[in-house]
Amino acid sequence: MTLEKNTPKMKPPTTFKEQVELYKRRKLHVENSENAENILQRVNYYRFSAYGLTLKNPHNKDEYANGASFHNMLSLYEFDRRLRLLLLGALETIEIAFRTHISYETAHKIGPTGYREKECFQNETYHRQSLRELDALIKKSRKSELFIEHHFQKYGGVFPIWVAIEVTSFGFLSKFYRNLHEDLKKHIARTYYNVPYKYIESWLQTLSNVRNICAHYGRLYNKYLTFKPKLFKEEASQLSNKRIFAAIYIIERLLTKTEGRRFITDLDALISEYEDTIDFAHIGFPPNWQELLETIYRQK
Known part of the structure; x- marks a missing residue:
């Protein structure tokens, strides 16, 4: 195999x-070199090292701060993995739940x-694009999902919304809801979540992205949200919408x-279990995070 002349030289x-x-x-x-090697045989060095970014010497990013250890990094990695799950x-x-609410209300309206x-x-x-995406998902699912093949055989490939919705992704739901006529969006938001639809639009987009990160084993610790959720004024004054706690907050809602x-x-x-290891600032947890979540719970 020959490399292109302009290919930059890589590290060995x-x-x-x-x-x-x-x-x-x-x-x-x-602490234990043999154990560290065993860990790196299971977790890519490049992936694992990302959990040491917050442990670096602030005056020299090529070195770790005093007291930083392999065990610290492993604890952050395990915390992040369990948080994703x-x-x-x-x-x-x-x-x-959203699949149910969207398909039920769409079918009846x-x-x-x-x-x-x-x-x-x-x-x-956008509607035309969503139909192409949905038809492709249905076609792809025909061989693996018996209920899809059943509708092809019995109904000639005509799918009611409550069947079609079952092959969609969270991302598809987010885009589908956003493009619905305003009256229907308002109805769904008020009936099931008691919030203005603009918040539901924002929250679905945020959670769709978070779901993809979790499903593909991405990092949540020390990461900013790609899509920052819209928060009510009172909430925005108490927590940042940039870190994962904002997503946790709307999940609870x-x-x-x-x-x-x-x-x-x-x-x-x-x-x-991990409070001695994690830095709450890197996950956006305010000091009163438990109180904020409990307040939502009591209001339900």
Whole structure:
């Protein structure tokens, strides 16, 4: 294999042992070199090192701060992994609920196949694109989903919204809701969530992105949200919409009381286990984060 002449020169690959030695040279305390090598055999060095960014020496980014250790990085990695799993469970509940609410109200307001009519949506171009995306998803699911094949066989490939919605993603739901006519968006937002639809639009976009990060094992710790959720004035004065806590806050708002109680309990247990390791500023947790979530719970 020949490389292009203009290809920049890359660093040579390192062995697992060399990666551990590199950490040491950069003044990271490695408690057990053999164990560290074993970890790096399972977790890519480049991925793992991202959890050490907040442990760097502020005056020399090529070195780690005094007291920083491999164990610290591993704890941050494990915390982040478990936080993703916790959020995925809650986001699954929210996504399925939104599928239900959107398909139910759409079917009753504009008919079982009304979602295919451009008159029911605000932007014709977006609607046309969404139909192409939906048809592609249905076609892709035909071989793997018996209910899809059943509708092809029995109904000639005509799908009511409550069937079609089951092959969609969170991202599709977000875009579909955003393009619905305003009256229908208002109705869904008020009936099921008791908030103006503009907030639901924003929250769906934020949570869709967070869900994708979690599903693809991306990092939440020390990351800014790609889509910052719209917050009410009182909320915005107490918490930032830039970090993951903002997403956690709106997750709690969108869960039912029973679901919300379970979510708060599990989150509190996770935070308590890692509170000596994590820096709350890097996940956007305000000092009164428990009180904020409990207030939402009591208002349901």
